[in-house]
Amino acid sequence: MQLRVTFVAAARSSSLLAERFEDDRPLDQAGWDEVQHAAGELLPLAAAELRYCSPTPRSRATGDALGYAPLVQLALRDCDMGRWRGLTLAEAMAREPSAVDAWLADPRSTPHGGESLISFISRVGGWLETRPADDGGRIVAVAEPSVIRAALVYVLKAPPASYWNIDVRPLSMTTVTGRAGRWNLRFDGAAAQRSRT
Template sequence: MTVRVMLISPAPGPALRAARFDDDAPLDEAAVRRAGEAAGALPRGARAFSAPSRRCLQTAAALGLDPAAEPALRDLEAGCWRGRSLEEVAAGEPEAVAAWLADPGAAPHGGETLLTLIARVGAWLEDRVSGDGGRVLAVADPAVIRAAAVHALGLPPQVFWRLDVPPLTLTELSGRAGRWNLRCGRPLTASGPPLD
């Protein structure tokens, strides 16, 4: 059975704007308002999920969704880098950052590797196909959306960092029996009809 998985990146919160590793900080008022403005653009009739982070749950609420929190959609675990900016970590640990960006199996921060993230998100995607099909809508962090695209298209993990996922965009995967198609980065705007 064909399934359509629509992944929405969350509104830009303080951590994203500061290029800081996730510290589960809440969204500010401007981000919540921006997500609320996009509420009318969502496709109808989809089962809703959200990553368990506050920014994803707040984005989902502002979009008018009542999602099930899905642990498999949690962001990349950054270990001891959590809450620190990439600039700060690169200044203090340049070799570790270089290794992390070059090797998808590296986890110098003591957290999760990109390979582990891709496998986790890939398993969640494949579970959607083995279900009853239909539409699935999920608010997930950019790293999770990148991991989904890498898994679905069978891309080499080294391309992970080359995929850009802007805030409040929709990335759509449709597939069945392990074959996926990708539609990238449609902005959510309230000015047009709902996405279908």
């Protein structure tokens, strides 16, 4: 059976300019407002047979606010950033510029003492590969943008460095279809959505 996994990026918890590594802050008012504004488009995903989320407060709150009642998946947690947890990229760069440069240049490096980009992508891909096809064909997963970027790199079998070139906006939807070992990225335009209703 072919699966359809739709990732929904969690609403924001802070200014996008102040995004922090492993940000565990709850949704701010702007995030709640964004969820309410996007609810009309995102609510139909609650009909998915399986509904999951990252363990962050904002992912859980986004899923709950959309009526998904998602099951937390530890495999969908953000990349373990070790001692950089809670810092912005600029703060980490100010403290350890050569370590940040090494981390950005080499997807196997772990100068922060946490998880490498390669390990992070593999973990998220492993979660995707083990989705149970016999429990239903439609899955929704509310996740941090970084998790969705990792999933896309995995699905497309893209070089790990391409992770840095994927922009995932709050409350955006990204759908992949297929089954273990064979995934495709799917684009549904607004016209396609209207023609099905």
